[in-house]
Each structure stands twice: as structure tokens, then as C-alpha cells.
Amino acid sequence: MKKVIYIFTAISLFAACNQEPSLEDxxxxxxxxxxxxxALQVAIDSLEKKIAKLDTNRVAEPVKLVPVQVRAIALQNxxxxxxxxxxxxxxxxxxxxAEGNGRVISIDAKEGDRVSAGQVIIRLENDFISSQLAEAKxxxxxxxxxxxxxxxxxxDSIGSEIEYLxxxxxxxxxxxxxxxxxxxxENSKIIAPVSGVVDNINVNKGExxxxxxxxxxxxxxxxxxxxxDLSENYLKAIKKGDPVQxxxxxxxxxxxxxxxxxxxxxxxxxxxxxxxxxxxxxNAMIKPNLLAELTFKDYQNDSAFVVPSIAVKKDLKGNxxxxxxxxxxxxxxxKRYITTGYSFSDKSEITTGLSTGEQVIIAGFxxxxxxxxxxxx
Numbered sequence: 001m002k003k004v005i006y007i008f009t010a011i012s013l014f015a016a017c018n019q020e021p022s023l024e025d026x027x028x029x030x031x032x033x034x035x036x037x038x039a040l041q042v043a044i045d046s047l048e049k050k051i052a053k054l055d056t057n058r059v060a061e062p063v064k065l066v067p068v069q070v071r072a073i074a075l076q077n078x079x080x081x082x083x084x085x086x087x088x089x090x091x092x093x094x095x096x097x098a099e100g101n102g103r104v105i106s107i108d109a110k111e112g113d114r115v116s117a118g119q120v121i122i123r124l125e126n127d128f129i130s131s132q133l134a135e136a137k138x139x140x141x142x143x144x145x146x147x148x149x150x151x152x153x154x155x156d157s158i159g160s161e162i163e164y165l166x167x168x169x170x171x172x173x174x175x176x177x178x179x180x181x182x183x184x185x186e187n188s189k190i191i192a193p194v195s196g197v198v199d200n201i202n203v204n205k206g207e208x209x210x211x212x213x214x215x216x217x218x219x220x221x222x223x224x225x226x227x228x229d230l231s232e233n234y235l236k237a238i239k240k241g242d243p244v245q246x247x248x249x250x251x252x253x254x255x256x257x258x259x260x261x262x263x264x265x266x267x268x269x270x271x272x273x274x275x276x277x278x279x280x281x282x283n284a285m286i287k288p289n290l291l292a293e294l295t296f297k298d299y300q301n302d303s304a305f306v307v308p309s310i311a312v313k314k315d316l317k318g319n320x321x322x323x324x325x326x327x328x329x330x331x332x333x334x335k336r337y338i339t340t341g342y343s344f345s346d347k348s349e350i351t352t353g354l355s356t357g358e359q360v361i362i363a364g365f366x367x368x369x370x371x372x373x374x375x376x377x
Contacts (some may be wrong), residue, residue, distance in 0.1 A: 065375035068364035070324050071307070072357055078304035078349045080342040081245075081295050086228030088248075088279065088290040092194040092220030098209040100124060100187030107205055109216075115192045121216055122190035122201075124209065136181040140174040147171035196220035219288060224279040225260065226292045229272040237298035238262060244277050245295040251285055299342055305350040309343050311362050321354070322361040322368055324376060333361070335370045 021029075102124030109121045150167035153159045199217040203209055226246060230238060240259050247254045261276035277294060279286055311321050320337045338353030354360070359376075361368065368374055 065330075065373055066364060066367045067375045067377050068324065068361045068368060069377050070359040071362045072359055073305050073307070073350075073354050074356060075303045076306055078301045078306050078342070078347065079297055080299035080344045080349075082230070082234065082298050083293060083295050084228050084230065086226040086277075086292050086294055088224055088226055088286055088288055088292055090219050090221065090288045091223045091225065092196055092218070093288055094194060094196075094219075095214050095217045096121070096190055096193070098124070098187075098190065098211060098213045098215055101208075101210050102188055103208050104203050104205050107201060107203075109198050109201075111198050111200055113198050114196070115198060115218065116195045117192055119192045120189050121192055121198065122203070124188040124190075132181045136174070136178040140171075140178045143167075143171040143174035190215055192218055194218060194220055221281055221284045221286070224281050224286055224288070226257075226277045226279060226294060228275055228277075228294055229267070229270070230275050230296070232266050232271045232273060234296070234298055235273065238275060238296055242296070246277060246279065247293040247295070248286060248290055249293065250290055253285070255280065301341075301349060304341070305354050305356075306347050307350055307354075307360050308362050309346050309348040311360060311365055312338070312340060312348055313365070321350075322365050323354075324359040324361060324374060330373045331376050333368045333370060333372045333374055 104122060105125050106123045107121070108123070109115055109119075115121060147167040147170070150159065150164045154161070154164040196218040197220070199219045201216045203213070203215050209215060238259065240262055242259045244257050244259055245254065246257050257277050257279060259275060260278045261274070263274035266273055275296075307321060312319055313321065318337055319340055320335050323334045323336050324331050325334050326332075336353055336358070339351045341349035341351045343349070361374075363377075364374070
């Protein structure tokens, strides 16, 4: 203490004499003061320890323990899922094209109308074909009658074989001609091959269309599915009939469906196989080409040790968790090295390193270390 008093006295004398010390003088005095204060603190700490040992009336301050939360390890069910995206498609999404040439004379459905398989949607001009059909029917009728008569005569050995064969040839030729004209007449009509909803019509009444011109699209919204690709690593885990959680973000829909198809072919370019999932579309809200998110369960363990993933730490030796063990000192932290299995969401499966009943720290683990005493909340 005397040394400190001398230092302060010297500083006061400098000030009293109105002398301006140099920068080097001030730095030197500061360094000396800091050294002496450090030595003084060491002396103070030493005296406090000696007094604490000798003063039996002094009450020691309690040590503040770090609060932690623990969870007792027990066997439980653990499931792992894989999430992928896919596009909604319709098994019956048909773009109809004209199979003949002609002018549109009638459109018998509107966009949004529901049509049945076999229903005529658009008719093309067919006057010329109709006249050809009448001629073909008359020719077929005559050829058929002639052939039947020649056949009876030939059976009774009347007439020549050439006359019989000519009649047969004319009959078959007229039959083919009639079939061709009937097909042409049928091609003048655009007929729905499936039941569904008319999605869009690309022509107007009076327009001329040619063979192959796209004219109308029909979509069956009751028969939808989602198709996606999965890595070949999931071949054993995914099979037909398995449940799948389907989420349609754009519509806010979340429903459980089933796998209806798994491909037996592995795509060499990305080592994946195709999976199809059926979609229940009772309200007709789901549309083709909507984005869907699929969640497949690829792993399940009915007897697993599970801890929060955030509680698993890692150092140079591997993964570990902190546990709490009660002994004579109280609740003491122990580091347990573990082996992890699958992780999903906020949970991790522990395959080795823990036993039933152990208390794993699930909150406060960042503030503790091996051997530290803690307060279990």
C-alpha cells in the first residue's frame, strides 16, 4: 500500500508544480502502476483465501449450477420418410385431331361441358361423302344380289366358273368400297374417345380443317395420378400399395394416397425408377400439371432409441450426447459417444452408445461440459 501512496503523491507533486510530463513519462508511470496493481490484486486474493480458511463465522456463497432439461431414454417407434416432387397428370388427357378434311358445320359441345365416350363434339361438312355413300350402298346391294344368284347357279352346275368368280370379285370390291366411304363419313365427325370435360376447342364454326389439325382437348379429372422418380436405393423400401402423403401446395391440399405403380426399369442416366401415385379428386380441384409433394416412408424401427437431433454433438472422436448421472456430488454431466442411424425432421435414431433409462440432456447442452455439476429442471 505504501508504494501505491508514493505513486499518487508523486503524481500530485507534478500537478502542483504545473509541469507538463512527456508522453514517455506518462507511459512509464502507467506501466509501473499497472504492475503494482497486479501484484496488489494477487496479494488481496491470497489474503481473502487465508481469511476464508480461518473465519469460521463466514458463510460461503453457493455455487450457481447450470440449469438443464433431460429426457429418459426409452424404446419407441421411429420412422424415416423421403420427400420428392412430381407433376399431376391425367390418364385420360386427350387432344383430338381431325381425321378428315372439311369445313366445320357444327360444334355440339362447349368448353367446360362434360361429355361421354362416343359423343359427337364437332361435325365437318360431308355432303359429297354422303352422295358417295349412297352410290356405294347401291353398288354393294346389286353386287351382293348378283353374287348370291351366281353362287346358287354355280352350285347347280349352271353357268361358267368365270361368271361366278367375276360376281364374287365385284361383291367383295363393292363391300370394301362401302367400308371406305363409311369410314370417310365417320371421319367427318370428331367423337370423344373417353368420358371427361372439354378443356378447350381450337376451331370455330365455318373454319376449314385438314387431316391432323388439333381441334379439341378432353380431360378426365376423375382419373389423376402423380408421377415421380426415386433413386434406385429405395427399390427395397418402396412397393406397390404403400401409403403416400400427397401435398398440393397451390391448393393447400394434403391427403393420403397409395402407390399404384413401380417401374421395373432403372433409368441409366440418373439411376432412378418411376413411381406413380393415384389421386382422389372428388371435388375436381386438382388439375393436370400441378406440382405435388410426395412423402414416402422408407424406414421404420419399432424399438429405437430416439433423441432430438439438436442434442447430438460431434468432436474429433465422433458423435456424442451429454447425459446426467446422479452421484454423491449431485447431478454430474457425462459425455456418451454414440452411433446414429437415420434422422428425420428434428429426431435422430441412436443405434449404439445409450441404454434404457439414461438421462440425456435435451436443453442446456451448449453450456455444460464433462464432469460439471448441473441443476436438472
